[in-house]
Amino acid sequence: MAGEFDIIQRYFRFPQGQGVVLGPGDDCALLAPEPGQQLAVTSDVLVEGVHFPEEAAPDCIGYKALAVNLSDLAAQGAEPLWVTLGLTLPHAEEAWLAGFAGGLRRLLERHHVSLVGGDTTRGPLAIAVTALGQVPPDAVLRRSGASPGDLICVSGTVGDAGLALMALQGEVSLPADAWQQVAPRLHAPEPRVALGLALRGVASACIDISDGLLADLGHLLDASAVGAVLRLEAVPFSAPVRQWLDAGGDPLRLLSAGDDYELLFTLPPEREARLSALAETAGVALTVIGEVQQGTGIRLFTPSGEAVRVKPLGYDHFGND
Ligand code: ADP
Ligand code: MG
Numbered sequence: 001m002a003g004e005f006d007i008i009q010r011y012f013r014f015p016q017g018q019g020v021v022l023g024p025g026d027d028c029a030l031l032a033p034e035p036g037q038q039l040a041v042t043s044d045v046l047v048e049g050v051h052f053p054e055e056a057a058p059d060c061i062g063y064k065a066l067a068v069n070l071s072d073l074a075a076q077g078a079e080p081l082w083v084t085l086g087l088t089l090p091h092a093e094e095a096w097l098a099g100f101a102g103g104l105r106r107l108l109e110r111h112h113v114s115l116v117g118g119d120t121t122r123g124p125l126a127i128a129v130t131a132l133g134q135v136p137p138d139a140v141l142r143r144s145g146a147s148p149g150d151l152i153c154v155s156g157t158v159g160d161a162g163l164a165l166m167a168l169q170g171e172v173s174l175p176a177d178a179w180q181q182v183a184p185r186l187h188a189p190e191p192r193v194a195l196g197l198a199l200r201g202v203a204s205a206c207i208d209i210s211d212g213l214l215a216d217l218g219h220l221l222d223a224s225a226v227g228a229v230l231r232l233e234a235v236p237f238s239a240p241v242r243q244w245l246d247a248g249g250d251p252l253r254l255l256s257a258g259d260d261y262e263l264l265f266t267l268p269p270e271r272e273a274r275l276s277a278l279a280e281t282a283g284v285a286l287t288v289i290g291e292v293q294q295g296t297g298i299r300l301f302t303p304s305g306e307a308v309r310v311k312p313l314g315y316d317h318f319g320n321d
Contacts, residue, residue: 002092004120011101012085017114019081019134029116031082037134040078044068048125053168058096060187061127062103067191068210069131070111071261074196075208077141078133082116083108086130088123103188111193141199141206141265143223150204150266152228152290153275155192155282157238158213160185162257172249178240189261195282196263202274203265212256216264217298218312224266227295230310233303236287252310266292 002010008024016023021030033039046065048054066083073080085104089097108115113131164186166172167179174182192208199206207220213235221228232251245251267275272288279286300310 002094002097007092007097007120008118011097012115012118012120014105014108014115016116017081017112020114020116023114024117029082029084031116031132033081033134036136038137038140040073040076040133040135040140041130042069042072042076043128043130044072045126045128057103057187058099059103059106062100062105063107063188064103065127065129066104066107066113066131067189067261069129070107070113070191070193071189071208071210073131073133074191074193075141075206075263076133076135077139077196077200077203077206078135079197080111080113080131080133080193082114082132084130085115085118086128087118087120088126089120090122090125107191111191135200139200141196141203143205143207143220145203146205146220146224146226146266146292147268148226148292148294150268150292151272151288152217152230152264152292153203153267153286153288154209154213154236154262154264155195155284155286156190156260156262157236157241157285158209158260158262159241159251159254159257160238161189161259161261162212162254163241163244165257165259172244174240174244178243181238182240186259189259190284191261192263192282192284195278195284195286198278198281199263199265202267202271202278204268206263206265209258209260209262209264211258213260213264214252214255214298214310214312215258220264220266221292221296221298221312224292227293227297227299228290229293229299229301229307230290231301233301234287234289236285236289255310
């Protein structure tokens with residue numbers, strides 16, 4: 001059985017990249033952001049049984065623990081550079097560690113991010129990743145910049161991860177091809193790093209969808225002290241989600257489901273013509289789904305033209321306390 005230092009040495013020693021003055025091995029890592037840039041710092045904790053089931057593939061756990069953090073950096077317009085990993089493990093199972101480290105490394109390499117340190121202890125399985133990125137002070141994307149008249153845009157498609165989770169929990173049964181399409185959205189979401197960078201100086205406000213479109217739009221609107229209209233017809237859904245909706249599924253259910261990790265942003269209307277070039281640069285579809293208005297809350301226009309006020313519900317860990 002591997003000891004603590006063997007584990008670190010064997011599984012979590014990866015090549016070090018940009019801005020790493022001193023990587024893992026000392027008491028601290030030493031990091032150098034480029035002159036004039038601000039550090040953007042974010043943490044997410046994933047706990048077995050809460051964020052992923054006991055039987056989840058270790059590769060997916062490693063990947064997703066990083067993906068959710070890179071998504072936060074993207075939403076702030078930051079360039080991801082470094083991460084630390086806090087890991088508590090019930091036991092040092094080699095196959096699990098190899099899978100976990102492999103999933104983590106795949107995404108680290110894709111975005112040229114260095115694992116610069118961490119902590120490894122025994123305990124119930126939990127993973128805490130802290131990610132650091134850099135962003136010029138005048139290019140930061142915040143939740144608070146939306147103004148009445150701005151367009152509300154979303155990347156990719158919405159609700160795939162929510163549908164996959166319902167299938168996993170046995171609540172819906174999906175045809176095999178539909179499952180093949182939505183499962184990766186839940187297990188291995190693509191953080192929209194290139195889009196976050198492309199939106200610098202373009203979007204007036206931005207947030208990533210981790211708790212659900214309505215909940216996260218609600219956060220952005222609250223931070224900006226504005227309201228919004230949303231057109232359900234305009235919301236981009238994948239083919240499996242459309243099929244489920246056509247069969248009577250409740251769209252509000254998916255607009256309140258988390259884990260999409262798409263970016264939701266607002267755009268001054270005179271910049272609408274830039275959307276197609278932005279989509280091209282970022283390699284993901286961008287869709288206008290509504291408009292920022294004065295006031296508070298979200299009004300949702302259904303395809304029949306009816307307007308309903310929706311509660312910005314989403315996932316809340318302490319919501320039932
Ligand atoms: P200390 O006792 O000084 O906190 P540790 O013994 O916890 O140091 O860790 C030794 C070194 O290994 C440190 O540089 C730490 O950042 C690094 N490290 C520990 N766990 C991990 C991990 N899971 N991934 C990457 N680096 C790690
Ligand atoms: Mg330590």
